[in-house]
Amino acid sequence: MTSAPPKARAIVVDRPQQHRLVSGPRPEPEPGEARVAVHAAGVCASDRELYDGTRAEGYVRYPVTPGHEWSGTVDAVGEGVDPGLVGRKTVAEGFRACLRCARCREGATSLCTSGYDETGFTQPGGFADWLVLPARLLHPLPDGADLRAAALLEPAAVVAAAVLAGAPRPGERVAVVGAGTLGLLTVQLLTASSPAELLVVDPRAQRGGLALTMGATLARTPEEMAKSADEVRDYDLVVETAGAPRTAHDACLLARRGGRVVLTGMFEPGAVGIDPVHLSVSQLTVRSVFGASSAAWSYAVRAFSAGLLDPAGLITHELPLERFGEAVGLVGSGDPGVGKVLLRP
Template identity: 50%
Template sequence: MSDADTTPHTVGHAASRRCAAVRVEAPRRHGLIEHEVPAPHAGEVLIEVAAAGVCGSDVELFEGRRPAPYVRYPVIPGHEWAGRIAAVGPGVEGLPVGAAVVAEGFRSCGVCVRCRAGEPTLCTADYAETGFTHPGAFSNLLVVPSRLVHLLPAALPPGTELADCALLEPAACVAAGLLAAQPRPGGHVTVLGTGTLSLLAVQMLAAYRPASLTVVGRGDQHFALAESFGATRCVRSGDAGGLAAVDGRADLVFEATGAAVMVPLAFDLARRGGTVLLEGIAGTGTIEMDPDVFALKQLTVRGVFGAGPAAWSHAIDQLRTGVLDLPSLVSHRLPLTDYARGMALLADRPPALKKVLFLPV
C-alpha cells in the first residue's frame, strides 16, 4: 500500500490542526477553548461543522441533570449537526472530501446481541454518543466513525441550507418511531407537543394523508405553523372540551412533550387497539395511571431513544422528496460564543422559541 493510501486526505480547516470549541468542564462550568484538531484514524472522518442544533438534553448536560451513565465530563457537546467532510482516515471509501453529510450519534459496539439483531440503539455495551461521551459538534471540527456517516443530497430543497440539516438528527428520531408504528393512510393521528420533534412528526405524518391530524399543545404560539404543515385541528392541553372531542379516537398518538403528565393523556387519546409512541424524555416527575389501561385498551406502546441507520436514511429521503421543511423550524442562529445565551433560551423557553442553531466561529 502506498503512502497516499495511508495518509488522511484534508481540506479546509483540517490543515490548521487547531479550532475553537465550547467545552463543558463540569455542570454549569464552560468555556470557549482552542484545541488541537484530531487527525482521523483508520475508519474515521473529520467533519467541518456547518451548524449544530441545541437540544433539551444539552441543557441537562450543562445543568448537571443528565444521568451519570449518559455523560462524561469534560466534554464538547453537540449531537445534532450537519457539515462537510474535511478529511478521511485510512480505509474510508465512498465518502469524498467536501461532501455534505450528517452522522448517527450513537456509537454502538456492533457486536453485541442487540447490535447483531439490527437494534444499535439498544446496544448492551457502555453508552457512547457524540456530544455526551465523545467530543461533539459545538466546535469547528469533529471526528466521527465513518460507518455512522450519511451523505446528503447533492442538491438540497429550495430555501434549505446545509446548516438547517442539523435538524435531521431529531427527524431521524421521529422516523424511527414512525417506521416502527407504520401509520396507515386515512387514519386518525394525534401529536402531543409543538416542539421540534412534534412539528417534524406533523410534517411526516401529513405525508400519510391521515383523515385527521390533531396537535395538542400547552400554548397556541406554534399552532399556525402546525396547520401549515398539515394539522387539521389544534387543541390546548388545558381545553377539556377540545380534548373530549378527540378522546379515545386516535389510531396513533405521538408524544414528544417531555412532560410526565402528558403520558397518561397519550393513553387516553388513543383508541382501543391503537398505538402510542413515546419520544419525549421527562427526566423528572411521577405519574398516576390505571395499571390496566394497556390490557383493557389493548394498546401498543413503543418508546424511542435515538435512531438507527434505517431511520436516518428515511429522514434524509423525506428531506430529498420535499416532505421536510427544516428552515421553518429554526428561530435562532447563534455563534458558538453565545453558548450561554443558547442554554438560557432553552431553559427559559420564550413563546416564539423553535430550534436554536450554533454556528462555528
C-alpha cells in the same frame, strides 16, 4: 513556506454550569474515521440538561464538547475510508453502537447492549469547528442539500424512529402531543402518510398555529381538549413528543381501544404513570423511542432529500460559537417564541 494549519475552536463543558471556549490543533482522523467541518449545530433540551447537570447518570461524561445535532462537510478521511467522501455534505448517527451484540445484529443499533456512548455526551460533539468520528456513522447528503436545515436531522431521525414504530396507515386519525421540535417534525412525517385527521395538542397556541402550517388539520390546547374529552379520545395512533409530567398518561387517553401510542419525550422522575387498567382494558400497544437506529436515520435522510421533511421553518435563532451560554439560556427560557437554536461555528 508552509502555512500553519488552522486552529480549531470548541466549547468544553468541564462540569455542570462551567464551560469555556478552547482553541487548539485541528483534529486529525485516525484509520476508519472522517473529519467534518461543522456548518451548524442545534442546541436542544438534552444539551441544557448536560449543562445544568440534570442528565441521568451514565448518559454524560465530563469534560465534554456537546453537540449531537449537527451538519457539515467532510474535509479529510483516515486510512481505509473512501476518499470520495471528501467534499460531501453530511450528517451522522450519534450512537457509537458496537455492531456485534444481539441487538445490533438484529438492526436495533439504538439498543446496543455494549454500553451507552454518544457524540456530544460521552464523545466530542459538534459545538466546534471540526468533528472527528467513525466514518461508518456518516449519512451523506445530496450536493444541493441545505446544511442549515440538515442540522435538525438528528431529532428528525428520532421522529423517524417513532413513525416507523407507529406504522401510520393512510386515512387514520392521528394525534401528536407536543409542538416542540420533535412534535413539528413528527407532523411533517405523518402528513406524508395521508391521515384523515392530524391533531396537535400543545399549551402554546403559537406552536399549535405553526403546526397547522406544516400539515396538522387541528390544533388544540390541553384545556380545550379537556372540555371535549368524550369527543376526541378515538385516535388510531398517538405520538407523544413533549416529555412533560402528564403527557405519557394523556397520550394513552387519546388513543382508541386497540390503538397505538409511541412515546418519544424524555421524561423526568415523578412523571405521571400510565394507568395500567386503562392500558389493559383498552388493549393499547405502547412503544417508546430513545435515540434512533441506523434504519431510522436512513428514513429521515431520505425524507429530507425528497423534500418531505423541511426542518428550516423550525429555526428561530442562530448564534456564533462564542455565544454558547446565551444559546443554552434561550433553550431553557420557556419563551414560546424560541424554536430551534443553532450555533454556527
